[in-house]
Structures are given as C-alpha cells and as structure tokens.
Amino acid sequence: MKLFKxxxxxxxxxxxxxxxxxxxxxxxxxxVMMFAKMGVPNDQLAFFTTLLYFPWxxxxxxxxxxxxxxxxxxxxxxxxxxxxxxxxxxxxxxPSPDAxxxxxxxxxxxxxxxxxxxxxxxxxxxxxxxxxxxxYYMLAHSTSSQAKFIGIRSTFYRIASVFGQGxxxxxxxxxxxxxxxxxxxxxxxxxxxxxxxxxxxLYHIFALPKSENDKPRVSAEGGGNSQMKELGQSxxxxxxxxxxxxxxxxxxxxRLPEGFLIKLCQPFLVDATDEIVxxxxxxxxxxxxxxxxxxLLYGTIGVIFLLxxxxxxxxxxxxRGLKRSLWxxxxxxxxxxxxxxxxxxxxxxxxWIVGTAISIEQFGYGFGFTAYMLYMMFFSEGEFKTSHxxxxxAFMALSMMLPGFIAGSIEMALGYKGFFWLVMxxxxxxxxxxxxxxxxxxxxxxxx
Numbered sequence: 001m002k003l004f005k006x007x008x009x010x011x012x013x014x015x016x017x018x019x020x021x022x023x024x025x026x027x028x029x030x031x032v033m034m035f036a037k038m039g040v041p042n043d044q045l046a047f048f049t050t051l052l053y054f055p056w057x058x059x060x061x062x063x064x065x066x067x068x069x070x071x072x073x074x075x076x077x078x079x080x081x082x083x084x085x086x087x088x089x090x091x092x093x094x095p096s097p098d099a100x101x102x103x104x105x106x107x108x109x110x111x112x113x114x115x116x117x118x119x120x121x122x123x124x125x126x127x128x129x130x131x132x133x134x135x136y137y138m139l140a141h142s143t144s145s146q147a148k149f150i151g152i153r154s155t156f157y158r159i160a161s162v163f164g165q166g167x168x169x170x171x172x173x174x175x176x177x178x179x180x181x182x183x184x185x186x187x188x189x190x191x192x193x194x195x196x197x198x199x200x201x202l203y204h205i206f207a208l209p210k211s212e213n214d215k216p217r218v219s220a221e222g223g224g225n226s227q228m229k230e231l232g233q234s235x236x237x238x239x240x241x242x243x244x245x246x247x248x249x250x251x252x253x254x255r256l257p258e259g260f261l262i263k264l265c266q267p268f269l270v271d272a273t274d275e276i277v278x279x280x281x282x283x284x285x286x287x288x289x290x291x292x293x294x295x296l297l298y299g300t301i302g303v304i305f306l307l308x309x310x311x312x313x314x315x316x317x318x319x320r321g322l323k324r325s326l327w328x329x330x331x332x333x334x335x336x337x338x339x340x341x342x343x344x345x346x347x348x349x350x351x352w353i354v355g356t357a358i359s360i361e362q363f364g365y366g367f368g369f370t371a372y373m374l375y376m377m378f379f380s381e382g383e384f385k386t387s388h389x390x391x392x393x394a395f396m397a398l399s400m401m402l403p404g405f406i407a408g409s410i411e412m413a414l415g416y417k418g419f420f421w422l423v424m425x426x427x428x429x430x431x432x433x434x435x436x437x438x439x440x441x442x443x444x445x446x447x448x
Contacts, residue, residue: 007209009149013137015207016076017153019200020133021160023083023126026193027052027119029165029266029299034186035112036267037172037291039102041281044109046263046408050401052119055127057397060390066131068216072139073208075132079125080201086122087194090115094190096183105271105283136208158307166299168193173292185291234387241388243440247379250437251395252402254330254372257337257426258365259403264411264419265340269294269354273347275415282415287347287354297355305359309366316367321447322374323438330434333368334427336361341424344416372396374446375437 031052035045066075093114097107109116137153168189175185238244271286289297309332317325339357348354376396380389403426411419 007207009152012204012207012209013149013152014156015200015203016133016137017156018160018163019080019197019204020126020130021157022164022193022197023122023129024056025161025164026087026168027123027126030168030189031119032263033169033266033270033291033294034172034189035109036270037102037176037182037186038097038112039105039107040109040112041105041107041283041408041412042264042267043281043408043412045267046411047405048109048116050263050404052116052123053397053401053404055120055123056130057394057401059127059131060387060394062128063131063390066128066135071210071215072132072136073210076129076136076208077201077204079129079132080197080204082125083122083129084194084197084201086118086125087190087197090118090122091187091190091194093118094183094187099182102182106278158303161307162300162303164299165303166295169295169299170292171295173290173295176291234384235391237382237384238388238391241379241382243379246436246440247375247392248395250375250433251372251392252399253429253433254333254375254437255369255396255399256403256429257334257423259400260407260410260419260423260426261337261340261361262400263404263407264416266294266298268340268344268416269298271416281412283412285344285416287343287349289351289354293351297351298358301355302358302362306362306366309363309368310370313367313370317370317374317446318448321443322371322378322445323441323443325446326371326434326438326441329368329371330430331368332364333371334424334430336364337420337423337427340420341417344420375441378441378445 028049032045032049035049036042066072070078095111095115097111101107137149171192172185172189175188176182179185241247268286269289270291271288272284273286273288275285276283313329317329339361343354343357376389376392380392382388407419410422414422
C-alpha cells in the first residue's frame with residue numbers, strides 16, 4: 001500500500017471515473033442521437049441501440065475473469081487503449097448516407113453494420129472497465145478513505161454525463177450548422193471523443209499507482225475455480241431468497257414508463273414536425289430542434305436537473321426511510337412523463353418551454369430513481385451482498401432493454417402522441433408493483 005499512500009487519490013480518482021462515464025454515454029446515448037440524425041427509422045434505431053446495452057446486463061458473468069487474470073490496473077489501462085482505438089476506427093469508418101435519404105428518415109441501419117460492431121466491442125470494453133475501476137478503487141483506499149471520495153467519483157461520473165450527452169452533442173450540432181454535413185459532424189464528435197480518451201489513457205499510464213495488493217485473486221484454495229464456485233453460490237442464494245419474484249418484478253416494472261421513454265425522447269426532439277405515413281409507419285411528428293439545442297436542453301440542463309433530483313431524493317429518503325418515501329417517489333417517477341404528452345400535442349417552438357418540460361421530467365426521474373437504488377440495496381442484504389447487488393443491477397439493465405427493443409416499433413405504429421400516452425398508461429404498472437413491494441420493506445430502512 002506504500003504507493004497508494006504517496007500518490008493522492010485526487011490525482012487519479014476524478015479522471016478514472018470521468019473515463020468510466022464517457023464511453024458509457026457514448027455507446028448508450030450518443031449512438032441514439034447519432035442514428036436519429038442519420039435518418040435511421042425509430043424501429044431499427046431503438047432495437048439495435050438497445051442491443052448495445054447487453055454487456056452491462058451480462059457483466060456480472062465475466063467479472064470473475066477480471067479478478068483472476070492480470071491486475072485491475074492492467075485491465076483499466078488496456079480497456080482505455082482499446083476504447084481509444086475503437087473511437088478512432090468509428091471516426092474513420094462512419095458511413096455517409098445521402099442527405100436526401102436522411103431527410104426522409106429512410107436510412108437503413110444495415111449501412112451501419114461496421115459501426116454497430118465497433119459499438120458493441122466498445123460496450124464490452126466499457127463494461128469491463130467498470131468492473132476493473134470499481135475493484136481498483138476499493139484496493140486504493142481504506143474504508144474511511146473510500147467514503148471520503150465516494151462523492152468525488154460520483155461527481156466526475158456526472159461530469160462525464162454532461163460531457164457525453166451535452167458537450168459532445170452540442171459540438172455535433174455546431175459542426176452540422178457550419179458545414180451542413182450531418183455525417184461529418186458526427187465524425188468530428190467521435191474524433192473529439194478519441195482525443196479525450198487518448199489523453200486520459202496516456203495520463204493514467206503514468207498516474208495510476210501500482211500496489212502489491214493489486215494482483216490476480218488466485219489462491220491455493222482453488223484459484224479461478226473457487227471464484228466461479230462463489231459466483232454459482234451467489235446466483236443460487238439470490239434466486240432462493242424470500243420474496244425474490246416480487247423483487248424481480250419490482251426491478252423490471254418500477255421504471256417501465258422510463259424504459260419506453262428514454263429510447264425515443266431524443267429522436268422526438270430532433271424529428272421533423274410534419275407527420276406523414278409511409279408503408280403503414282408514422283414518420284415525423286417531433287419538435288424539429290437543432291442538434292446543438294438538444295445538447296444544451298436535454299444533454300446539459302436536463303442532466304443537471306436529473307442529478308439534482310437524485311441528490312434531493314437521497315436527502316428526502318434519508319429523513320423518511322424507504323417505505324414512507326416509496327409512494328411519492330413512484331409518483332415522481334411516473335407523472336412527469338406527462339410533459340412529453342404535452343410536448344407531442346402542442347409542439348412548442350419556444351426553447352424555454354421545451355427546456356422546462358425536459359427539466360421537470362428529468363428531475364422527477366432522478367428523484368424517483370433513488371428509491372429504486374435503495375430497494376436494490378435492501379434486497380441485496382445478506383451473505384453475498386456484493387454479488388446479489390450485481391445481479392440486481394443486471395435486472396436493472398434488463399428493465400431498460402425489454403421495453404427498448406419494441407419502443408421504436410410501437411412509436412412508428414402510434415406516432416409520438418399515441419406513444420407518449422402509452423408511456424403514461426405504463427405508469428399503472430409502476431403504481432401496482434410499488435403497492436406490493438413496499439409491504440416487505442422495514443419501516444425505518446434507509447432512514448438515518
């Protein structure tokens with residue numbers, strides 16, 4: 001631990017968690033916006049970008065490999081090098097659909113097969129980086145020091161969120177306006193991402209401290225086999241827990257409205273306002289915002305209100321406890337979705353109105369999501385707390401993936417107005433599952 005004591009966590013914790021966030025938002029958020037601007041229809045866009053989330057759903061399965069092969073530091077640096085190289089390849093290989101095809105929103109996703117392959121590799125690299133970074137963070141600190149820097153790591157991950165969803169999208173919008181070339185604007189954005197990741201990787205090669213404690217977890221008691229055995233035990237004990245079916249249903253249904261909404265809100269913001277029907281599918285009906293405006297309103301202001309909602313939600317739940325907070329948080333998770341019903345019906349052009357609606361929805365989601373996270377912690381209590389929480393996060397990922405696969409097809413059948421009303425109908429599932437789930441929560445759980 002000597003080197004950890006001589007190199008301050010301030011040197012590497014902020015950059016490590018910024019580097020953890022950037023590829024995540026690149027794969028899961030920027031890709032959606034990019035394909036929407038390239039004219040890919042919503043049904044194809046939603047389905048294939050949802051596939052990119054699979055590595056975060058599955059990462060608990062291969063996490064033991066990170067434990068038993070090489071060091072956490074090696075995995076971090078290696079994944080950052082790979083992610084940098086992938087961003088370079090994405091930049092130089094990005095297709096350039098014809099402007100007329102883009103305008104009619106008729107670009108086939110098959111044109112982007114190489115882009116999708118590179119994105120899925122980046123997704124696996126990013127998920128692996130998450131595993132290694134979290135393990136490395138625990139090696140670098142005493143328990144008290146970990147607690148001290150938990151806010152710092154969260155803050156820089158949030159800064160990465162603003163950078164990914166806000167700054168990078170804003171850059172794409174500005175380049176698009178100055179050149180009139182949509183594919184080129186996203187090449188520039190991917191190139192900027194590659195440069196940022198390259199600089200962070202170069203920095204980490206020298207700045208990340210080494211420690212004798214950071215080594216493969218292979219022992220005389222069984223090495224890698226013991227890790228796999230422990231993984232099997234954690235799965236077995238999770239699925240035999242009392243109330244496991246209810247817990248799984250809560251994890252899948254509590255965020256159901258947001259699971260549908262999140263895949264289509266950005267395409268809705270940029271799609272043309274005119275609604276037409278082609279081959280039985282509804283095209284357009286969006287707000288027609290410029291890309292840079294979406295980066296500002298949704299990727300920056302919206303994210304800030306999302307984070308603010310999470311902070312206030314944490315304070316609120318610590319004063320009242322999970323059980324007494326669940327009803328209000330479920331309401332805040334669902335009712336603000338009505339803002340998109342309003343936007344799709346009124347189609348306001350005033351950015352202040354749009355920004356206010358987005359801020360309300362994002363604040364409500366951030367506030368209500370706090371209860372979801374604490375519920376997963378509650379259900380994970382026990383002998384395999386860490387592993388059980390990892391399994392819960394897999395169901396959390398699945399709760400976004402299942403509606404994401406079909407969201408685009410539903411929207412193109414109903415149009416944005418019908419789709420957002422369907423999102424509101426899904427709020428019923430959130431309320432019903434909250435009613436049953438809160439019965440099993442102890443009265444003072446989560447209350448300080």
